[in-house]
Amino acid sequence: MTSSPSTPTAQPAIEFASVRKDYLSHGEAVPAVKSLDLAIAQGEFFSLLGPSGCGKTTTMRMIAGFEDPTAGKVFLAGKDVTGVAPNKRDVNMVFQSYALFPHLTVQQNVAFGLERKKVGKSDIKRRVGEMLEIVSLTGMERRQPREMSGGQQQRVALARALVNHPRALLLDEPLGALDLKLRQQMQIELKRIQREVGITFVYVTHDQGEALTMSDRIAVMNSGLIEQLGSPRDIYERPATRFVAGFIGTSNIIDGRVSWSDQGYAVLEKGPGERVVVPVPAGVAVGRDIEVSVRPEKIDLHRTLPGNVNGSLLSGTVTEVVYHGTSTNYTVATTAGSDFVVFDQNAHDAEDVASRGERVFLTWAPQHSYPIGV
Amino acid sequence: MNGRRVLHIYTWVLIAWLILPISVMILFGFNNPSGRYNQTWQGFTFKWYKDVFALEALTEALVTSLIVAVLTALIAGALGTGIGYALGRFRFRGSGGLNLLMFAAISSPELVMGSSLLSLFVSMGVSPGVVTITIAHVMFSVSFVAIVVRARVMTLDRSLEEAAADLGATGWSTFWKVIFPIILPAVASGVMLAFALSIDDFVITNFTAGTTETFPLWIWGATRVGLPPQVNVMGTMIFAAGVLFAVVANLRSRSKRKVAAAA
Numbered sequence: 001m002t003s004s005p006s007t008p009t010a011q012p013a014i015e016f017a018s019v020r021k022d023y024l025s026h027g028e029a030v031p032a033v034k035s036l037d038l039a040i041a042q043g044e045f046f047s048l049l050g051p052s053g054c055g056k057t058t059t060m061r062m063i064a065g066f067e068d069p070t071a072g073k074v075f076l077a078g079k080d081v082t083g084v085a086p087n088k089r090d091v092n093m094v095f096q097s098y099a100l101f102p103h104l105t106v107q108q109n110v111a112f113g114l115e116r117k118k119v120g121k122s123d124i125k126r127r128v129g130e131m132l133e134i135v136s137l138t139g140m141e142r143r144q145p146r147e148m149s150g151g152q153q154q155r156v157a158l159a160r161a162l163v164n165h166p167r168a169l170l171l172d173e174p175l176g177a178l179d180l181k182l183r184q185q186m187q188i189e190l191k192r193i194q195r196e197v198g199i200t201f202v203y204v205t206h207d208q209g210e211a212l213t214m215s216d217r218i219a220v221m222n223s224g225l226i227e228q229l230g231s232p233r234d235i236y237e238r239p240a241t242r243f244v245a246g247f248i249g250t251s252n253i254i255d256g257r258v259s260w261s262d263q264g265y266a267v268l269e270k271g272p273g274e275r276v277v278v279p280v281p282a283g284v285a286v287g288r289d290i291e292v293s294v295r296p297e298k299i300d301l302h303r304t305l306p307g308n309v310n311g312s313l314l315s316g317t318v319t320e321v322v323y324h325g326t327s328t329n330y331t332v333a334t335t336a337g338s339d340f341v342v343f344d345q346n347a348h349d350a351e352d353v354a355s356r357g358e359r360v361f362l363t364w365a366p367q368h369s370y371p372i373g374v
Numbered sequence: 375m376n377g378r379r380v381l382h383i384y385t386w387v388l389i390a391w392l393i394l395p396i397s398v399m400i401l402f403g404f405n406n407p408s409g410r411y412n413q414t415w416q417g418f419t420f421k422w423y424k425d426v427f428a429l430e431a432l433t434e435a436l437v438t439s440l441i442v443a444v445l446t447a448l449i450a451g452a453l454g455t456g457i458g459y460a461l462g463r464f465r466f467r468g469s470g471g472l473n474l475l476m477f478a479a480i481s482s483p484e485l486v487m488g489s490s491l492l493s494l495f496v497s498m499g500v501s502p503g504v505v506t507i508t509i510a511h512v513m514f515s516v517s518f519v520a521i522v523v524r525a526r527v528m529t530l531d532r533s534l535e536e537a538a539a540d541l542g543a544t545g546w547s548t549f550w551k552v553i554f555p556i557i558l559p560a561v562a563s564g565v566m567l568a569f570a571l572s573i574d575d576f577v578i579t580n581f582t583a584g585t586t587e588t589f590p591l592w593i594w595g596a597t598r599v600g601l602p603p604q605v606n607v608m609g610t611m612i613f614a615a616g617v618l619f620a621v622v623a624n625l626r627s628r629s630k631r632k633v634a635a636a637a
Contacts, residue, residue: 097533
């Protein structure tokens with residue numbers, strides 16, 4: 001399989017070594033990327049995920065060569081490319097606006113890079129044809145970009161970059177301009193194309209769903225730093241920081257002091273009979289203040305006090321009920337937090353739904369709690 | 375009278391206002407005056423069209439004007455495109471000053487520019503003629519080209535240049551393969567503007583021409599003794615060429631749009 005990261009001994013496709021990037025704003029240096037050490041493996045689908053202004057686009061532009069680091073070095077395939085001009089770098093980019101050349105046909109757009117490299121005419125024709133087939137645009141060679149839909153233009157941009165067999169393909173929020181249906185379609189398409197061509201994809205997005213769906217690994221960025229780097233599952237199930245827990249999906253964060261611990265679990269007492277149980281590494285002492293995160297879909301909501309609870313138990317009052325079709329979302333005011341969110345799958349009878357103001361009990365298994373930053 | 379009617383009348387009055395002088399010019403190219411003055415309608419004739427180049431001095435003046443206008447359009451087009459691109463795309467030391475200079479060149483009175491050019495040429499010992507006229511014309515028309523091109527460049531998606539660079543294009547090929555074809559309509563209108571400004575310029579030309587006569591200078595000289603109808607014919611031809619150009623350009627862009635709409 002070409003999409004999985006290569007063996008650790010292989011040379012990374014892209015490397016950042018202690019990179020910092022400052023922008024000048026009114027004569028003052030404002031850091032866009034504060035400190036970045038990162039290695040992206042050959043053939044990996046790697047996402048840079050974060051809110052706007054987190055430094056993800058700057059990071060990508062430093063790979064492409066549109067920005068130079070203020071400090072540190074960038075390597076492509078082991079070669080130091082810091083300060084090397086964009087047209088001398090073996091990477092290609094899909095721009096957010098697509099940046100298709102409006103005066104050229106699809107064929108001419110896709111051939112642009114190969115022509116710059118002085119590839120032979122017949123080779124260009126063959127490679128452009130092959131690439132248009134991969135992105136399902138065969139037969140549209142003579143069209144002009146303005147005669148095509150957004151989704152089609154997106155594919156042209158993709159083909160124009162990929163046809164050069166770059167060492168890495170950089171995608172800057174490429175699906176941002178498409179509607180939801182098309183976006184979901186293109187997510188699957190992108191993943192398929194990446195498998196087919198086996199090229200490293202670096203994907204910049206602020207859409208956590210997109211990143212989770214497509215990536216082999218995700219770097220979650222915030223304020224110019226990587227908050228967490230890991231597989232989609234890692235990042236979702238075990239957020240390393242409060243920011244990641246909040247940014248990726250919905251999390252309930254519980255602050256508390258360890259009341260007692262036993263066999264790798266810490267217990268935070270939250271009132272008579274109420275507690276939060278969380279697995280912790282050895283050495284988390286009694287009396288320590290910790291943050292615990294739990295995902296809304298892991299929580300069970302009961303209308304009567306359940307017996308024999310093995311794990312966390314909190315009581316509270318329902319403040320909001322929102323029906324979502326496949327699930328019902330509750331907001332519950334509890335002793336451990338005033339706005340606890342619970343997603344309840346609508347698998348049971350319709351009448352068995354708690355209503356606003358009702359007293360309810362929340363339970364979840366010990367392994368579904370996750371300590372942040374411990 | 376309702377508003378719609380008022381608008382109708384207003385529109386036709388405006389059109390008549392614009393077209394009337396031109397129609398008179400065209401009409402009197404077909405007049406058959408008995409004396410020197412082509413000012414009252416005497417009868418219809420084609421003879422001025424047949425003898426359009428019969429007045430040697432007038433023909434020579436027209437040729438001079440055309441040469442100057444073509445040279446001006448080309449030189450001002452090339453320089454203005456470069457300046458407009460630089461101003462629209464980059465911030466550099468002196469870009470603010472250059473911007474200001476462009477507008478100053480447009481807004482300064484022709485009399486001032488013409489007389490100062492004359493003293494400049496005289497003090498430098500340059501003998502006036504086609505060269506000095508062309509230099510003067512390039513000087514005042516380059517700003518128009520630069521401003522038209524700059525406006526177009528400023529609306530260009532910056533990532534087009536980045537995309538070209540990303541695909542391996544040098545600065546040179548990025549300009550010629552991507553930027554220039556896209557801004558070509560703006561460059562073309564700048565060039566046409568320079569041509570139009572040059573071919574009928576009187577004031578500055580008068581200062582810088584010396585004994586050389588251009589089309590407008592010859593006409594000015596001839597008004598005292600009566601304008602020959604050939605002037606109307608030549609004027610009509612220049613006007614017709616302009617109209618033809620506009621119509622062709624319009625049709626071309628319309629057919630392009632149709633192709634786009636049909637797809």
